[in-house]
Amino acid sequence: MKRVSLCLLLAGLLTGCGAGSGEGLDEQGLPSDDNGTGGNDTPPVPGSLAQLQADIFSPICAQCHTGGAAPEGLRLDSEQNSYDSLVNQPSGQQPSVLRVAPGDPEASYLLRKLEGADGIDGGQMPLGMSPLSATRIAQVRDWIENGAPREGVGDAPTSVSLQGHQSEQRVVTLRFSRAISSESLSDAVQVYFHRDGQRVLASPEQYALSLQDGQQLRIHWYLPDYPVTAAEFVVNDPAVATLLDQQHRVLDGDRDRTEGGLFRHEISF
Ligand code: HEC
Incomplete structure (x- = not known):
């Protein structure tokens, strides 16, 4: 299995992860989309x-x-x-x-x-x-x-944003509806680059993960030195490893309101 440098940012504490551009994320807990390139927000389930x-x-x-x-x-x-x-x-x-x-x-x-x-x-x-x-x-x-339910909210990332499009390091932020466990993180997240119609698994030097407030997962990544047509971020792939919340429940990646299922976000160039 690959090794990634996992740098945990505990609630409010910024550590030296080289996070670069995290501005705009913390004030309201809502991801910002600084340059209009990311977006692709999935709205939360109504009534949840x-x-x-x-x-x-x-x-x-x-x-x-x-x-x-x-x-x-x-x-x-x-x-x-x-x-x-x-x-x-x-x-x-x-x-x-x-x-x-x-x-x-x-x-x-x-x-x-x-x-x-x-x-x-x-x-x-x-x-x-x-x-x-x-x-x-x-x-x-x-x-x-409705009984003020905690569950049934769909635990897939509720929104995705991309920052640092101009700079060397780019950051994709996935915001989850429940606090996730850091233990399962490094195995349950994969980054792929698309090159000549193929999907290449990113190497550990090409990205790092950080978790803030338990609910915001940031993927800090670098473009490879070969030409790519897209970057793809995969979480909770059942064929690889699932992501757990802090109660050790598997997340609902595909928002079908049951545990499990893959979440994917792709950025094309
Ligand atoms: C400008 C600051 C401010 C904002 C914004 C604000 N609150 Fe408050 N809230 C307070 C303060 C100060 C108190 C205690 C004094 C009071 O109730 O007037 C309080 C008290 C409360 C209480 C009573 C808590 C208890 O245990 O008795 C509830 C409930 C509450 N707020 C909910 C909300 C909700 C929901 C919102 C958003 C829609 C909100 N507040 C927005 C400042 C704020």
């Missing part, structure tokens, strides 16, 4: 926690509800953190009320805070901004009504 995270929590709430100093300890800065600090967790302001009571939107403090309902402590959320639209609030309500 992944979608709430992408549409509401990351872009709006995580401006404040982030890190160790998040108000009331409520962290909404990653899907895993949102789940862990919302579902079946008591409100800090009203400990007898759950933030999210699965199946019971009316009893969920989260929804009350979004609606600015009577009887809440503090302000309506998002604090100091215009309230969420009725559609957004209905999204939250539906998810809670």
Whole structure:
């Protein structure tokens, strides 16, 4: 099996991985597409926690509800953190009320805070901004009504972005909906270059992997010195090795809502 230099970037800690251009990724947890070349985003499954995270929590709430100093300890800065600090967790302001009571939107403090309902402590959320639209609030309500599921979100990368098109080193970022395990990483990711109609497995010197926040996998790669027509990134190929999440469950690579299945992203030149 190939060896790759696996350089783990633990939550918020940048280590010397030569990551180069990571700008734009961390502020909202959403990948940016600096130069308009990457894109190819796959939208999260409707009604899922992944979608709430992408549409509401990351872009709006995580401006404040982030890190160790998040108000009331409520962290909404990653899907895993949102789940862990919302579902079946008591409100800090009203400990007898759950933030999210699965199946019971009316009893969920989260929804009350979004609606600015009577009887809440503090302000309506998002604090100091215009309230969420009725559609957004209905999204939250539906998810809670459905039992606030953690699963069924499709664990394939929810988006892909490419950076550093001009520079020597390029970075492809895959954002997963669940935190993945670093142990399975190096075996479960392959990079191929397309050359003269053939698919050539990249050598270990041609790329390196780094993981940030458990959910963002960055593939740092270099173009080979021979002409190529495409670079291909493969994750979770059942014929090679599967990628595990932090609970040691196999990821759903092809978004069919069952474990396993291959995820592929290709960049043509
Ligand atoms: C500008 C900063 C800011 C933003 C943006 C913000 N919050 Fe808050 N949030 C706070 C502060 C400060 C508190 C505690 C004081 C209060 O409730 O007014 C709080 C409290 C809460 C509480 C109560 C927690 C508990 O345990 O009692 C919930 C729920 C909440 N926010 C959800 C959200 C959601 C969901 C969003 C995004 C739609 C959001 N907040 C956006 C600052 C913010």
